[in-house]
Amino acid sequence: MASDRVLTVSRAMAEAIGQEMRADPNVFVMGEDIGAYGGIFAATQGLLEEFGEERVRDTPISETAFIGAGVGAAMSGMRPIVELMFVDFFGVCMDAIYNMAAKNIYFSGGNFKVPMVLMTATGGGYSDAGQHSQTLHATFAHIPGLKVVAPSNAYDAKGLMISAIRDDSPVLYMFHKGLQGLVWMASPEGAAAVVPEDSYTIPFGQAKIVRPGKDVTIVTLSMMVHRALEAAEMLAKEGIDAEVIDLRTLVPLDRQTVLQSVAKTGRLVVVDEDYQSYGVTAEIIASVAETDPTMLKAAPRRVAYPDIPIPYSRPMEQFALPNAGKVADAVRETLDLKKAA
Amino acid sequence: MPDGLWDTAEIPEGVVANWFYADGGEVPKGATVAEITVEKTSYDIEAPEGGRLKIVVPKDGVVLPGTVIGKIGDG
Amino acid sequence: MAPTKDQLLWMYAAMAKARYYEDTMAAAYMEGKAPKFDIGAGTVPGEMHLAAGQEPCAAGVCVHLRPDDAVTATHRPHHVAIAKGVDLNKMTAEIFGKKTGLAGGRGGHMHLLDPKVNFSCSGIIGESAGPAVGAALAGGMAGRDSVAVAYLGEGAANQGAFHEALNLAALWTLPVVFVIEDNAWGISVHKAKSTAVKDNSVRAKGYGMPGAYIANNDTLKIFDAAGKAVKRARAGKGPSLIEIETYRYYGHFQGDPEAYRPEGEVEKLKAKDPIEKLRKHMIKKGGVSKADADDALEAAKAEVDAAFAFARESAYPAPREALDHVFA
Numbered sequence: 001m002a003s004d005r006v007l008t009v010s011r012a013m014a015e016a017i018g019q020e021m022r023a024d025p026n027v028f029v030m031g032e033d034i035g036a037y038g039g040i041f042a043a044t045q046g047l048l049e050e051f052g053e054e055r056v057r058d059t060p061i062s063e064t065a066f067i068g069a070g071v072g073a074a075m076s077g078m079r080p081i082v083e084l085m086f087v088d089f090f091g092v093c094m095d096a097i098y099n100m101a102a103k104n105i106y107f108s109g110g111n112f113k114v115p116m117v118l119m120t121a122t123g124g125g126y127s128d129a130g131q132h133s134q135t136l137h138a139t140f141a142h143i144p145g146l147k148v149v150a151p152s153n154a155y156d157a158k159g160l161m162i163s164a165i166r167d168d169s170p171v172l173y174m175f176h177k178g179l180q181g182l183v184w185m186a187s188p189e190g191a192a193a194v195v196p197e198d199s200y201t202i203p204f205g206q207a208k209i210v211r212p213g214k215d216v217t218i219v220t221l222s223m224m225v226h227r228a229l230e231a232a233e234m235l236a237k238e239g240i241d242a243e244v245i246d247l248r249t250l251v252p253l254d255r256q257t258v259l260q261s262v263a264k265t266g267r268l269v270v271v272d273e274d275y276q277s278y279g280v281t282a283e284i285i286a287s288v289a290e291t292d293p294t295m296l297k298a299a300p301r302r303v304a305y306p307d308i309p310i311p312y313s314r315p316m317e318q319f320a321l322p323n324a325g326k327v328a329d330a331v332r333e334t335l336d337l338k339k340a341a
Numbered sequence: 342m343p344d345g346l347w348d349t350a351e352i353p354e355g356v357v358a359n360w361f362y363a364d365g366g367e368v369p370k371g372a373t374v375a376e377i378t379v380e381k382t383s384y385d386i387e388a389p390e391g392g393r394l395k396i397v398v399p400k401d402g403v404v405l406p407g408t409v410i411g412k413i414g415d416g
Numbered sequence: 417m418a419p420t421k422d423q424l425l426w427m428y429a430a431m432a433k434a435r436y437y438e439d440t441m442a443a444a445y446m447e448g449k450a451p452k453f454d455i456g457a458g459t460v461p462g463e464m465h466l467a468a469g470q471e472p473c474a475a476g477v478c479v480h481l482r483p484d485d486a487v488t489a490t491h492r493p494h495h496v497a498i499a500k501g502v503d504l505n506k507m508t509a510e511i512f513g514k515k516t517g518l519a520g521g522r523g524g525h526m527h528l529l530d531p532k533v534n535f536s537c538s539g540i541i542g543e544s545a546g547p548a549v550g551a552a553l554a555g556g557m558a559g560r561d562s563v564a565v566a567y568l569g570e571g572a573a574n575q576g577a578f579h580e581a582l583n584l585a586a587l588w589t590l591p592v593v594f595v596i597e598d599n600a601w602g603i604s605v606h607k608a609k610s611t612a613v614k615d616n617s618v619r620a621k622g623y624g625m626p627g628a629y630i631a632n633n634d635t636l637k638i639f640d641a642a643g644k645a646v647k648r649a650r651a652g653k654g655p656s657l658i659e660i661e662t663y664r665y666y667g668h669f670q671g672d673p674e675a676y677r678p679e680g681e682v683e684k685l686k687a688k689d690p691i692e693k694l695r696k697h698m699i700k701k702g703g704v705s706k707a708d709a710d711d712a713l714e715a716a717k718a719e720v721d722a723a724f725a726f727a728r729e730s731a732y733p734a735p736r737e738a739l740d741h742v743f744a
Contacts, residue, residue, distance in 0.1 A: 003367075003369075004362055004363060004366035004367055004368075005361055005362060005372065006360070006361045006362060006363065007361065008359055032602070032603065032605070033602075033603045033604045033605060035604075035605075036604055036675070036676055037603065037604040037675075037676065040603070058604075058605050058609060058610075059610075060571065060574035060602070060605070060610035060611065061541045061542070061571040061572060061574050061575050061602055061610070062574045062575060062576070063575075064576050065576075088540070089540065089541075091540065092540065092541075092542065092543075092575065092576060092577065125456065126454075126455050126456030126461065126462060127455075127456055127461035127462030127513070127524065128455075128462045128463055129462060129523060129524045129525075129526055129527055129539070130522075130523070130527065131526065131527070131538070131539040131540055132463065132526070132539060181359060183356075183358040183359075183376065183378040183383050183453070184378075184381075184453045184454065184455050184671050185454065185455050185456065186454050186456065186457075192359065306738070306739065307742070308738060308739055308742050309522070309742065311521065311522045311738045312462065312513055312521060312522060312523055312524025312525075312527070313513030313514070313517075313520075313521030313522065313524070313732060313733055314461060314513055314732070315513075315732045315733060315734070315735045316513075316521060316522065316733055316735055316737060316738035317738070318735070319735030319736060319738050320738045354451055356451055356452040356453075358452075378452075378453070380673075381453065381671055381672070381673040381674075382673045382675065383673075401452055403451045403452075
């Protein structure tokens with residue numbers, strides 16, 4: 001009997017991890033405050049109670065050491081899930097991620113596996129300032145050898161996490177803080193979702209059309225899926241029918257779904273909370289342009305974070321952050337319509 | 342017979358942080374049906390019985406000890 | 417080294433000011449965040465890390481410093497900024513996100529920077545260490561006898577940046593004082609569960625510098641150890657490490673449920689309030705009159721009240737100002 005049970009993204013993540021830990025004794029978790037605290041963003045709630053300190057390990061503030069250790073453990077037969085508390089902290093430990101986790105399969109000609117999941121919190125919009133609000137999708141998607149996933153809702157969150165844990169390659173699991181369903185941070189309606197109780201996987205490299213439409217293609221991921229859907233609602237009232245694609249995974253990237261959609265609509269808007277230049281929005285547009293630029297009836301548009309450090313003060317932060325209004329304006333531009341007053 | 346769920350929290354007011362079943366949804370006995378926060382701490386509320394859920398206090402609603410936040414039962 | 421009467425009064429004022437500031441900020445922070453706590457809502461949105469209880473670490477060290485001495489601090493910076501002499505109006509306006517703030521609202525509470533008194537801080541654990549080494553290097557290159565002080569938490573002593581900075585400072589004989597505020601908790605993880613040694617002052621020896629451990633948040637002992645470290649640095653003899661056993665009265669961040677804290681811990685810590693201790697000492701043994709102590713306290717509170725009023729009355733920046741000052 002199918003259940004109607006709804007989970008928040010954070011509970012879906014914890015459930016996925018718990019199920020895999022029950023199924024496979026090689027899976028363990030480590031990171032800062034992931035034990036008794038249950039993770040600052042609630043991704044590991046309940047796990048210490050069930051599995052104990054040996055398999056659910058609080059670490060010192062030593063990212064280089066414990067992420068490096070994650071790589072080593074993964075190469076020695078374990079399946080570690082390591083949490084990097086805020087993606088912004090990658091600066092102190094990037095070598096372990098991009099030079100070791102990402103490259104050791106290649107350097108060994110496929111003889112070593114690196115089945116490590118590195119989960120990390122992204123995103124802002126709640127005044128946490130420049131070193132605690134970044135999204136950085138492109139920074140990691142750009143590194144060959146790293147799979148990168150970013151769920152927009154609890155159903156995808158659980159399936160993608162189980163797939164990530166079972167993957168023999170390193171997976172960077174980027175979860176947006178504002179989607180977690182934390183009691184102390186607002187989250188959009190659609191983030192929590194009905195989540196099946198059993199284990200299920202979602203394959204990587206399969207984008208999802210979360211709203212079919214015929215007039216314009218909006219491609220996005222993570223929190224911005226919700227802003228795009230809000231924009232689509234606004235546009236529907238004006239008779240504009242937007243198709244919204246949730247990429248779900250950046251590496252591997254499902255270019256096919258994007259191309260098929262743009263072939264149908266002829267108009268493209270890409271939305272990303274990460275900094276604009278040199279990022280996801282550019283990659284999607286380039287993929288379309290180099291396949292067949294004549295598909296486009298209008299210049300494509302990007303709605304992304306401006307190339308500035310994230311400001312603290314609310315009016316400035318809200319000015320910079322992509323939102324539904326900006327997405328709708330971008331759509332209207334592709335249709336050569338005036339912006340809303 | 343409708344079954345009441347009520348707050349087991351401490352003295353100050355709390356907030357319904359999350360519902361894990363939709364209004365009208367079928368809830369198994371013992372399932373975590375809601376989450377309440379009181380003074381920065383969260384509490385999971387379990388369904389004392391199985392049945393159809395009627396939400397009385399929606400998400401973000403303020404509650405006091407003894408507030409009925411939902412009912413489970415027939416009809 | 418014992419403080420003079422003036423130094424006692426200065427430290428008391430700095431500590432009282434910091435305490436009143438943090439308590440005032442705690443209340444301001446909760447405006448607009450009840451009954452449902454939403455971190456992004458209210459007068460002071462975002463994260464907030466308060467240092468009530470840790471005042472001796474700031475006052476006992478900064479009493480020895482000049483405006484041209486650099487201080488780098490952490491995500492819990494207010495008490496240090498106050499002791500260093502950061503403009504209180506501009507600092508408070510910054511925390512409120514106002515146009516009149518130190519950075520016009522771009523930085524907020526974890527990113528308070530004031531070149532006038534050479535104060536800066538960072539939200540990344542351990543990242544206060546490197547820049548202090550650099551400031552010390554620059555002072556020497558320019559022929560100054562300035563010193564640099566890096567504040568860190570006990571959690572940061574397990575971060576790579578800390579270890580590298582200590583080695584570099586000792587190797588180049590730089591005038592740096594590393595001050596570890598050991599408040600025992602790295603969010604929810606106790607020092608005993610994060611650090612392989614009981615006290616970080618023993619690590620100093622491993623890096624070629626003297627180390628001191630000050631127990632029990634003792635302002636006078638901090639004054640003494642810091643005075644010696646600063647004197648040593650200014651004399652060109654190189655860096656030192658001081659670890660101070662201190663305590664935070666509030667959670668790691670405001671809104672922290674603090675389930676990890678043993679029952680009654682905070683009450684016990686409040687019973688040994690270092691500000692009360694210093695006040696008693698300075699009146700009884702330091703030659704400070706009760707009237708002078710009361711005046712200092714009143715003046716400190718008035719300055720804080722004025723700063724909060726200034727912040728509240730100031731305007732927000734125009735949204736478009738977000739695009740300014742990316743580059744010099």
